[in-house]
Amino acid sequence: xxxxAGKKGILRSMIEQxxxxxxxxxxxxxxxxxxxxxxxxxxxxxxxxxxGFAIEGFTLIGMCFLLITGTFDISVASVMAMAGYVFTxxxxxxxxxxxxxxxxxxxxxxxxxxxxxxxTRLRVNAFIATLATMTIVRGVVLSxxxxxxxxxxxxxxxxxSSAAIGGVPVMFILLILTVAVLDFMLRxxxxxxxxxxxxxxxxxxxxxxxxxxxxRFVLFGVIGALAALSGSLSSSRLEASVPNAYVGTEMKLxxxxxxxGCSLNGGRGTLLGAALGLAxxxxxxxxxxxxxxxxxxxxGILGVFLIGVILVNTVxxxxxxxxxxGLGKSRQG
Amino acid sequence: xxxxxVLSIRNVSKRFGGTQALDDVSFDVQKGEIHALLGENxxxxxxxxxxxxxxxxxxxxxxxxxxxxxxxxxAQQSRELGINVVYQELSxxxxxxxxxxxxxxxxxxxxxxxxxxxxxxxxxxxxVEMLDIDLRTPVRNxxxxxxQMVEIAGAISRKCRILILDEPTASxxxxxxxxxxxxxxxxxxxxxxxxxxxxxxxxxxxxADRATxxxxxxxxxxxxxxxxxxxxxxxxxxxxxxxxxxPPKGDSPGAFALEVGDYSGSGFRSVNFSLREGEILxxxxxxxxxxxxxxxxxxGVQPSxxxxxxxxxxxxxxxxxxxxxxAGIGYLPEDRKQTGxxxxxxxxxxxxxxxxDGIARHGILSAAKINECAxxxxxxxxxxxxxxxxxxxxxxxxxxxxIVLGRWLLANPRILIVDEPTRGIDVxxxxxxxxxxxxxxxxxxxxxxxxxxxxxxIGMSDRILTFYKGKVSMEIDxxxxxxxxxxxxxxxxxxFRKSGEAEA
Numbered sequence: 001x002x003x004x005a006g007k008k009g010i011l012r013s014m015i016e017q018x019x020x021x022x023x024x025x026x027x028x029x030x031x032x033x034x035x036x037x038x039x040x041x042x043x044x045x046x047x048x049x050x051x052g053f054a055i056e057g058f059t060l061i062g063m064c065f066l067l068i069t070g071t072f073d074i075s076v077a078s079v080m081a082m083a084g085y086v087f088t089x090x091x092x093x094x095x096x097x098x099x100x101x102x103x104x105x106x107x108x109x110x111x112x113x114x115x116x117x118x119x120t121r122l123r124v125n126a127f128i129a130t131l132a133t134m135t136i137v138r139g140v141v142l143s144x145x146x147x148x149x150x151x152x153x154x155x156x157x158x159x160x161s162s163a164a165i166g167g168v169p170v171m172f173i174l175l176i177l178t179v180a181v182l183d184f185m186l187r188x189x190x191x192x193x194x195x196x197x198x199x200x201x202x203x204x205x206x207x208x209x210x211x212x213x214x215x216r217f218v219l220f221g222v223i224g225a226l227a228a229l230s231g232s233l234s235s236s237r238l239e240a241s242v243p244n245a246y247v248g249t250e251m252k253l254x255x256x257x258x259x260x261g262c263s264l265n266g267g268r269g270t271l272l273g274a275a276l277g278l279a280x281x282x283x284x285x286x287x288x289x290x291x292x293x294x295x296x297x298x299x300g301i302l303g304v305f306l307i308g309v310i311l312v313n314t315v316x317x318x319x320x321x322x323x324x325x326g327l328g329k330s331r332q333g
Numbered sequence: 334x335x336x337x338x339v340l341s342i343r344n345v346s347k348r349f350g351g352t353q354a355l356d357d358v359s360f361d362v363q364k365g366e367i368h369a370l371l372g373e374n375x376x377x378x379x380x381x382x383x384x385x386x387x388x389x390x391x392x393x394x395x396x397x398x399x400x401x402x403x404x405x406x407x408a409q410q411s412r413e414l415g416i417n418v419v420y421q422e423l424s425x426x427x428x429x430x431x432x433x434x435x436x437x438x439x440x441x442x443x444x445x446x447x448x449x450x451x452x453x454x455x456x457x458x459x460x461v462e463m464l465d466i467d468l469r470t471p472v473r474n475x476x477x478x479x480x481q482m483v484e485i486a487g488a489i490s491r492k493c494r495i496l497i498l499d500e501p502t503a504s505x506x507x508x509x510x511x512x513x514x515x516x517x518x519x520x521x522x523x524x525x526x527x528x529x530x531x532x533x534x535x536x537x538x539x540x541a542d543r544a545t546x547x548x549x550x551x552x553x554x555x556x557x558x559x560x561x562x563x564x565x566x567x568x569x570x571x572x573x574x575x576x577x578x579x580p581p582k583g584d585s586p587g588a589f590a591l592e593v594g595d596y597s598g599s600g601f602r603s604v605n606f607s608l609r610e611g612e613i614l615x616x617x618x619x620x621x622x623x624x625x626x627x628x629x630x631x632x633g634v635q636p637s638x639x640x641x642x643x644x645x646x647x648x649x650x651x652x653x654x655x656x657x658x659x660a661g662i663g664y665l666p667e668d669r670k671q672t673g674x675x676x677x678x679x680x681x682x683x684x685x686x687x688x689x690d691g692i693a694r695h696g697i698l699s700a701a702k703i704n705e706c707a708x709x710x711x712x713x714x715x716x717x718x719x720x721x722x723x724x725x726x727x728x729x730x731x732x733x734x735x736i737v738l739g740r741w742l743l744a745n746p747r748i749l750i751v752d753e754p755t756r757g758i759d760v761x762x763x764x765x766x767x768x769x770x771x772x773x774x775x776x777x778x779x780x781x782x783x784x785x786x787x788x789x790x791i792g793m794s795d796r797i798l799t800f801y802k803g804k805v806s807m808e809i810d811x812x813x814x815x816x817x818x819x820x821x822x823x824x825x826x827x828x829f830r831k832s833g834e835a836e837a
Contacts, residue, residue: 190693197686200675207634207666208687208740209655267677 018261022276029283037290043167045286050172051161051237053282056249057175057275059230061182062223063253064274068186069216070199070266071126072254073115073223075134077246080231082141083108087157087232088150088241097156105228111137112224116217134250145243152239161237171233183271195219199266248299255302256281259309336400338364340385340495340526345394347380354380356550357394365524367517369531369541369558372570373759374729377550378530382497385528386418387411398494415494419484421503427473431461434472435487459519460486463512478509485516495526502536503757506620514540532759534563546570571761578764579792580771582811586612586795589646590748590779593631596640600626601803603640608748613770613780615794617787617820622800624783625667628750632664633657645747658687663746665738667753667783673737674725681707681721683736688743710739714769731762738769749773752783767793791816799823 033040059076066072083104090100111133118129152158163170186192197205198212206212235241258264259280260273284305285298340362347355355377362368370378383389385396387405396403398414405411425434461468464482472480481501488496498517502510517527517540529541537544538558546553546569553569567578586609596604601623608614616624630637633651642649644660651657657664666672675683684707685692692702707721716735718728725733734754741749751770755763770793774780784790790797791811799807799820807823809816815829822829 188698190689190696190698193689193698196678196682197675197689200678200682201672203672204666204675204686207632207654207664207672209653209658209690211653211655263677265677267675 018259019270019273019276022260022273022280026276026280026283029280029287033283033287033290036287040286040290047164047167047169049282049286051169053279054169054171054175055161055230055233055237056253057179057230057278058233059223059227059249060253060256060274060278061179061271062219062226063250064257064260064262064269064271065195065219066223067254067257067262067264068195068199068266068269069219070202070264071119071216072250072264073112073130073220074127074250075111075115075130075137076223076227076230076253077249078134078137078141079108079111079224079227080234080246080249081241081243082111082137083228083231084235084241084245085141085145085150085243086228087235088152091152091157092150097159100157101160101229101232104232105225108228108231109221109225112227113217113221115224116220119220120213120217141243145241147243149240149242152235152241157236158239159236161233179271179275183275186271191215196267199268201267252281252302253278255306258306336397338399338524338526339397341397341400342381342385343395343397345381345384345396346392347377347384347389348392349380353550355384355391358547358550358552359394360545360552360555362526362528363543364526365521366543367521367527367529367541369529369537369544370547371530371534371537371544371566372547372553373761374731375549376547376570376759378547379499380550381547382418382499382528382530385411385495386416386497412491415492416497417488417491417493417495418497419481419488419499419501421500425472425480425484428471430469430471431466431475431483431486432468434483435490460489460516463515476506476509478505481505482509482512482516485513489520489525493520493525495528496520497528497530499530500532500757501529502531502533510536532757534566537566538563548572567760570759571764578767580768583611583613583771583774583795586610587777590644591631592643594641594643596627596630596637596642598626598630598637598639599635601630601800604805606798606805606808608779608781610747610777610779611774612795613774613782613793615790615797616781616783616800617790617797618800618824620785622824623803624800625752626803627800628664628752628781628783631657632662632750658744658746661747663687663741663744663749665741665749665751665754667756669730669734669737669757674733676724676726678725679722680711680718680725680728680736683725684710684739685743687740691744706743707739710743711736713742714739715765729759729762731758731765734758734762734766735769738766742773746778748779748781750781750783753785754782755784755786755789787817787820790820801826 030040039045059080063072063076086107087100087104090103091097095103115126115130115133118124118132119126161169161171165173182192186195194205194210194215197208197210198215202212231246234246256278257269257274258277260269260275260277262269262274281302284301285295288298288301289295341359342361343359345355345358346353358377358381370381372378380389384391385403385405387407387410390406396405403414405414405416460482464479466475466479466483472483475483485496485498485501501513505513517529521527529537531537541558543555543557544561544566545555546566548570588610589607590610591608593604593606593608600621604623604627606614616628618624626635629635631642631651633654633656637650642651644662649660651660651662670676675686681703685703688706689698692698692706704721711718711721714735716728716732716739718732718736725736728736738751738754754766754770758766770780770782782790782793784793795811797809797811797816797820798805799809801824806826807819807829809819809823813819819829
C-alpha cells in the first residue's frame with residue numbers, strides 16, 4: 001500500500017526535480033539558438049563550448065560540495081590565476097608537463113587547505129576567510145608576474161586541452177565521467193551523503209557523530225586543488241597564463257549551483273543539477289555572442305536569472321507571500 | 334448582545350492542501366479578558382491566530398470586532414487595526430538598542446523619519462521600568478526573557494486592541510514570568526483583549542480568565558478557568574485522563590550500565606553515581622547546574638578534566654561523539670531546532686542520520702534500506718507523518734521529536750540520554766513519549782532523563798539526582814516520602830530537614 005504510493009510519488013517527483021526542468025530548458029535553448037544562428041550547431045562551436053565548460057566544471061564540483069555543506073569559497077578565481085601562473089612558469093623553466101600539472105594542483109590544494117584551516121580551526125567566517133585569500137593570492141600573482149601574461153612556448157603543455165577523441169575534447173569526457181561518478185556518490189555513498197547532514201544542521205550533525213570540521217577542511221583542500229586544475233587547463237588552452245583573469249568565476253559557479261538546486265543555507269542540491277546549471281549558463285553566454293548582443297550584458301542577465309531562480313524556489317517551497325514576522329519558518333499547530 | 338470590544342469568531346474554516354486545519358470554529362473573546370487558547374499541536378491554534386492577524390486568509394466564516402466584520406488582508410493591515418501578535422520566535426535585531434527595537438516595530442515610516450527615545454508611550458515606559466533595563470542597551474546583551482519583554486513592549490507601543498501571545502513563557506525564568514503576568518494584567522485593565530497560548534497548564538490557571546479548547550481543527554469548549562481543573566482540561570484536549578499520564582515505574586533494575594567516579598569537566602565537577610540497566614534516572618536542577626554539560630561530556634562532545642567512567646564494567650573514556658555512539662550511548666539533544674533536526678532534509682534522512690554508518694554496506698547506501706528503517710521506526714513510535722520524503726519541518730513539534738528519538742533508537746543504544754524530551758510539545762505527544770521511554774527501560778535500556786519540569790521528573794524517574802552548581806547535591810529514590818521537598822532542596826543547594834523546616 002505505502003509502497004505503491006511511494007512509487008507514484010517517484011514519478012511525480014521526477015517532474016518536480018530541478019534537473020528535469022533544467023534539461024528541458026537546455027533543450028529549448030538549443031533549439032532556439034539553432035534557429036536563430038546557423039553557426040550554433042557546428043562542431044567547432046560545440047568543441048569550444050565544451051572546452052570552456054570542462055575547465056570551469058572541475059571547480060564547479062568543489063563549489064557544489066561546499067554549498068551542500070552550507071559554505072562556499074570565493075577565492076577560486078584567484079587560485080585559478082595562481083595555478084595558471086605556476087603551470088606556465090614551470091613550462092618556461094623547462095619542466096615536463098606531466099610534472100608541472102601536479103605541482104600546480106598541489107599549490108592549489110595548499111591554498112585551499114589554508115582556507116580550510118582558517119575556517120574550521122580559527123573559526124573565521126568562510127566569506128571573510130576566502131575573501132582574504134582571494135585578495136592575497138591575486139595580489140601575489142599580480143606582483144610576481146607584474147601583471148604580464150607568460151606565453152607557453154612548448155606545444156606539450158597544450159595537449160591537456162587540445163587532446164580529443166573523435167572530435168570530443170578529452171577533458172570534457174573526463175569531466176562528464178567525474179561528474180557522473182561523484183553525483184552517484186553524493187546520492188549513495190555514506191561519506192558524501194553526510195555533506196547534506198552538515199549543511200542541514202551543523203550542530204545536529206556533530207551530535208550524530210559526524211566530524212564536521214574535518215570534512216570541511218578536506219573539502220576546502222579539494223576545491224583548491226580543483227580550481228588549480230581548472231586554472232592549469234585554462235592556461236593550456238590559452239597557451240598563456242593570464243594573472244588578472246577569471247574574475248567573477250566564483251559567482252558564475254555559485255549561480256550555476258543555485259540554478260541547479262543548491263541553497264546557500266546548505267543541505268540541498270545535486271552535482272548533476274549544478275552541472276546542468278553551468279551548461280545552461282554556457283549556452284546563454286554562447287547564444288548572446290552568436291546573436292551579437294553585447295557580452296557585458298551577460299553579467300546583468302546572470303543576476304536577473306539568479307533572482308528568478310530563487311523566486312521560483314521560494315514559490316515552490318510555499319513560503320512566498322507569507323510576509324510578516326518570523327513566519328518564514330512556519331510551524332504547525 | 335453587547336458587541337462593543339468583543340472579538341467574535343464565527344464559523345471560520347481553513348483548508349491547507351489535504352488537511353482541514355480549521356473546521357467551523359466559533360467563539361467570543363470579551364474586552365479586558367485574558368483568554369487562553371489551548372489544544373495539542375495541530376489543533377489549529379496557530380492557524381486561527383494567523384487568520385486573525387491576516388497572515389493567512391480564511392476559506393469561510395468571519396471575524397468580528399466591535400460587531401463589525403474584520404477584513405484583514407495582511408499583517409500590516411492588522412497592525413493598523415491594533416491586532417498585535419508576539420510569536421515564540423523573536424524578531425528583534427540583536428545589535429540595536431532596546432529603544433530602537435521597540436520603535437522598529439512601531440514607527441511609521443511615512444510620518445516619522447527620526448527616532449526619539451523620549452517619545453515612548455507610558456505603557457512602554459512602565460514595562461521598561463518593570464524590567465529595569467536601560468533603553469540604550471543593545472538587545473544582544475539582554476537575557477532571553479528580557480528580550481521577550483522588549484518584543485511585547487514593541488507590540489503595545491503601537492495601537493493595541495488585541496494582543497496575542499504565542500507561548501510567551503517558553504523561554505522565561507519564573508521571575509520573568511511574574512513580570513510578564515503583571516504586564517498582561519496591566520493591559521487587561523485597559524481593556525485590551527489578550528489571547529494567550531501555552532502548553533503549560535499551570536499558567537492558564539494563574540493568569541487566564543477563560544479558556545477555549547480546540548482539537549483537530551475543531552472548537553471543543555469554552556469555560557471560565559474557575560470551573561476547570563488540570564484534569565478536565567487535559568481530558569478536553571486529548572480525551573485522556575491525567576492519571577494515566579505517567580506509566581508505572583520500573584521494578585527491578587539490572588546490572589550496572591554506567592559507574593561514574595569523581596567525574597569532572599567544564600560546567601560540573603566530582604560527579605559520582607551509578608546507573609543500572611532498565612532504570613530511568615532523572616536529573617533535576619536549574620539551568621546551568623551542569624546536567625547538560627555532564628551528559629554531553631559523557632557523550633564525547635567536549636573532553637572531561639578528570640575522574641573515571643565505567644561502562645558495563647569496562648573503563649571508558651569517550652574520545653569523540655562517534656566513540657561514545659559506538660560504545661552504546663545515545664543522546665537526544667535539548668534543543669530540537671538548534672541541535673536536533675536537519676531542517677532542510679526529509680523525514681527518512683532525519684530518521685537514519687545517526688545510523689547511516691550501519692545502513693551503508695561498503696560505504697554505499699541503499700534507498701530501500703533507508704526507507705525500511707525509517708518506516709519501521711515511524712511505525713514503532715506511531716509518529717504521524719506524511720510521505721517519507723516530506724521535509725521534517727512539515728511535522729508538528731511532537732512528531733519531529735519522535736523522529737529525532739527514533740534516530741537514536743535505530744542506533745540501538747544501551748544507554749540513552751534524553752535532554753528535555755518533551756519541551757514545547759503537546760500533551761498527547763508527551764504522553765506517548767513517556768510510554769516509549771518506559772517501554773525502552775523495560776526492555777533493559779538504561780535511561781538518563783534531564784528535565785526542567787518537576788512533575789515529569791517525579792512521574793518518570795526511578796531515581797533522581799539533583800544538580801546544584803555543577804555538583805550532584807542529592808540522590809533520591811522515587812518512593813521517598815519527602816520526594817518533592819527533597820528535590821526542591823537539592824535544586825537550591827540547601828540540605829533537607831524533615832517536615833516543613835526545609836525552607837528555613
